[in-house]
Amino acid sequence: MADGFRFAVRVKPGARRDAVGGRWDERALVVAVAAPAVEGKANEAVRRVLAKAFGVRRQDVSVVAGERGRDKVVRVDPAPADALTTLERLLDAG
Secondary structure (H helix, E strand, O other): OOOOOEEEEEEOOOOOEEEEEEEOOOOEEEEEEEOOOOOOHHHHHHHHHHHHHHHOOOOHHHEEOOOOOOOEEEEOOOOOOOOOHHHOOOOOOO
């Protein structure tokens, strides 16, 4: 994919544990992180858990929109070959 793989996420900061899975409003992947929403800690946690879920390095995941809100657009670049399949599986989980 030329510009990486982009998708919407809904972040739930301050959760009991980190978790990825489920849909928010039928359009976004739910990402729960234990980190608080202060000083970019939740964004870093989102990058970390999504990198693990997609099997890529943390540096390959970036927040491209919504850095200061719960609704974000994330890019995985370079995208793994099975990125779309992985996203669909995560959306259906939870």
